[in-house]
Amino acid sequence: AQSVSQHNHHVIxxxxxxxxxxxxxxxxxTVNLFWYVQYPGQHLQLLLKYFxxxxxxxxxxxxxxxxxxxxxxxxxxxxxxxxxxTAEYFCAVRNDYKLSFGAGTTVTVRA
Amino acid sequence: DADVTQxxxxxxxxxxxxxxxxxxxxxxxxxxxxxxxxxGLGLRLIYYSxxxxxxxxxEISDGYSVSRQAQAKFSLSLESAIPxxxxxxxxxxxxxxxxxxxxxxxxxxxx
Numbered sequence: 001a002q003s004v005s006q007h008n009h010h011v012i013x014x015x016x017x018x019x020x021x022x023x024x025x026x027x028x029x030t031v032n033l034f035w036y037v038q039y040p041g042q043h044l045q046l047l048l049k050y051f052x053x054x055x056x057x058x059x060x061x062x063x064x065x066x067x068x069x070x071x072x073x074x075x076x077x078x079x080x081x082x083x084x085x086t087a088e089y090f091c092a093v094r095n096d097y098k099l100s101f102g103a104g105t106t107v108t109v110r111a
Numbered sequence: 112d113a114d115v116t117q118x119x120x121x122x123x124x125x126x127x128x129x130x131x132x133x134x135x136x137x138x139x140x141x142x143x144x145x146x147x148x149x150x151g152l153g154l155r156l157i158y159y160s161x162x163x164x165x166x167x168x169x170e171i172s173d174g175y176s177v178s179r180q181a182q183a184k185f186s187l188s189l190e191s192a193i194p195x196x197x198x199x200x201x202x203x204x205x206x207x208x209x210x211x212x213x214x215x216x217x218x219x220x221x222x
Binding site for chain 2: 049100
């Protein structure tokens with residue numbers, strides 16, 4: 001069965017610090033990869049996605065992610081976080097028109 | 112996202128009651144999904160539908176049923192609610208591009 005693992009449950013950092021959230025998946029075939037963000041009290045919003053092509057994907061709000069096929073990873077990065085980046089972040093893998101989600105990483109940015 | 116709406120937004124019910132959560136979308140998408148979100152578990156797929164005549168079970172369909180009344184409407188029912196169905200429920204839609212767009216969520220409490 002396909003699974004998606006997010007390495008960190010909760011990350012706390014200060015404004016201007018760099019952020020990297022890990023995501024690994026177990027599916028061996030062709031995958032589509034996503035990162036979603038859920039701000040407090042809101043629904044999930046798409047940050048970025050990878051379908052094919054350049055493995056370094058740029059998304060909204062300064063986020064980027066790198067697909068490393070050999071490592072089955074799709075890690076999310078942001079060079080300098082802001083207080084408004086406080087949210088829960090979900091990695092998701094699409095297989096057969098269905099999404100499998102990781103457990104999520106809560107990111108708290110302190111001013 | 113205003114294109115995907117869910118009603119009600121919050122609901123408190125008692126064990127054994129039947130309740131229905133409704134989802135409507137104006138994106139014109141064929142594919143619709145129901146997920147539940149629990150702390151530390153991410154989102155898990157309950158049911159999904161690729162068109163009006165197509166209904167498929169997800170990973171946690173027991174205790175739930177769905178109805179796809181039209182392309183734009185996809186309802187989730189709890190036939191006899193139990194406390195461990197207390198969760199945040201999300202509806203999502205997807206078109207050809209496969210990116211899923213989520214509704215604002217329904218917070219359900221079963222007493």
